[in-house]
Amino acid sequence: MGKTLVEKILAAHADEDVTAGKIVWIRIDVRSARDFGGANVVKNFRKYYPGEKVEDLEKTFFTFDCNVPANTIPYANNQQICRNYAKEQGIKLYDVDAGIGSHVMIEEGIGYPGSTVVGTDSHLNIMGAVGAFGQGMGDQDIAFVFKTGKTWFEIPGxxxxxxxxxxxxxxxxxxxxxxxxxxxxxxxxxxxxxxxxxxxxxxxxxxxxxxxxxxxxxxxxxxxxxxxxxxxxxxxxxxxxxxxxxxxxxxxxxxxxISNLKPQIAKPPKPDAVVDVESLGGPEIHSVFIGSCTNGTYEDMVKVASIMKGRKVKPGIVATLVPATMKVWKRLLKEGHISTFIESGFVVSNPGCGGCASGQIGMTGEGQVHVSTSNRNFAGKQGAGATYLASPETAAASAILGRIATLQEVE
Amino acid sequence: MIFKGRVWLLLREGKLIDDIDTDMIFHNKYLAITDIAEMGQYTFDNLEGYKDFAKKAQPGDIVITGQNFGSGSSRQHAVDCFVALKTVCVAAQSFGAIYKRNAINSGFPILTIKQIDLSKVKSGDIVEMDSEAGTIKKDSSDIGKLEPLSTVQKDILKAGNVFEYAKTL
CATH class of the missing domain: 3.40.1060.10 (Aconitase, Domain 2)
Known part of the structure; x- marks a missing residue:
């Protein structure tokens, strides 16, 4: 019987048969922790493996992206715990300037097609984009993998x-x-x-x-x-x-x-409450966020820059933008796109998970209608307001018009 | 294994609530907390209708909920907050994948409900769940069925957590 893609990737990292439904031990190529969850990984590691070293320094990383630089003392404490531990162990750490960990891993080739990658980021399955197996995990799971280099998986159908x-x-x-x-x-x-x-x-x-x-x-x-x-x-x-x-x-x-697809949007508070943008009838909005691991790439940013060139965010609309990584940021800067964003009225932040992680580039208040290019619009996630999920094009058009709109309504 | 306790049915419009995500269980504003003992007080404080759960929950309670419980973030806090409250177990119709792993690895019991008769149970009742027999009982009469535990979950539960379990391999 043939194997599915996930079975083949995992089989290349196992010493036993890999078939959907089985529980199999899998070797992990990339083991990572963020500033979120990272301090607990350290805590668990110290508790269960006192005085011991991680299994493989070449394969172990910290990536700070959740709260960068830390804007609360507890986060600052947690980051410092990770820094001290990384230094003590000799683990490579991408600090608060680097950007979203998963994107950095793709950029740097740390996670690659066919590899297995785990970390304390629930969107680490983003590695599927390059034909790799990625998985977000909790801090106990990751502490275990730091030490052993492997973990069990129930092979998914x-x-x-x-x-x-x-x-x-x-x-x-x-x-x-x-x-x-x-x-x-x-x-x-x-x-x-x-x-x-x-x-x-x-x-x-x-x-x-x-x-x-x-x-x-x-x-x-x-x-x-x-x-x-x-x-x-x-x-x-x-x-x-x-x-x-x-x-x-x-x-x-x-x-x-998808032959007749129209621009799509997810209504609050569920990512799967998806409708055609035009079916909403252009309700007024108060804020827009462009970025996140879903839409923070160079390509996404350039699309937004081309839309905003010579146009302005409607007065009264709060528009924020966060490129995914420092590498993307530098390229946008060099090519003049950062000035386009700023001239058009965007608040531009340093790279990271801003817009998703709590408070990094603002929260929404009660009654605030927000359009975001991120991936979650659960109640309370970005604040007290109501978040719609859309494409960078729709978000930019909505920022210009001050209401939910497709790019076609601007052009 | 037998799990017995006072039950909380998480209901909305007479149905078990589906898709309770980790921000509803343990909101991201508390994520910098690393001490498990401090986590209990914030459990469900972003879940509409159950924001006072942590105040009213007692050690020995059982939580019963719908499909895809714990979807969303990888935060261990969303499991640990129940450990802090000394909740016996969470029984749901299904779990988010990461949540399931986090609970299994930390040795916190989660049970998957195959079927439950909501007309025969209400919040506050004492319920007994038997993971081997797959039964859910109230006053010795059957009110539902459970999926069997996976071998890895049984082994980890027996060992205490994944760290202890790994020593037995």
């Missing part, structure tokens, strides 16, 4: 999401992602691995794949995998992609046609 047709020009990878999230809801893929397929998926650039894979968490999935194309393989200096077997067994195949 797989479903295929087969995308038919091509994305219309008015839509981006985020519209596709929201559309799929809306169709699957939180239960169809709960605890499963998804394989995204179809010509529109093959065509997605790395940035688009990151957007898609980042919301597997909101689909309830263990991971959403995309087979790497040439662009992705080249980025990592790889020649061939790991493929699922032709006779692999899937629990189901879901066909979705």
């Amino acid at each position: 797989s479903i295929v999401v087969n995308i038919k047709g091509y994305l219309p020009e008015t839509c981006s990878a985020k519209d596709l992602t929201l559309f799929i999230t809306g169709k699957l809801g939180t239960k169809t893929a709960l605890g499963k691995a998804i394989e995204f397929r179809g010509p529109a998926i093959d065509r997605l650039d790395l940035a688009g794949r990151i957007t898609l894979a980042s919301m597997a968490t909101e689909m309830g999935a263990i991971i959403g995998l995309v087979v790497p194309n040439k662009e992705v393989l080249d980025h990592f200096g790889q020649k061939e992609a790991l493929l699922p077997d032709e006779d692999a067994v899937y629990e189901k195949t879901i066909d979705l046609d």
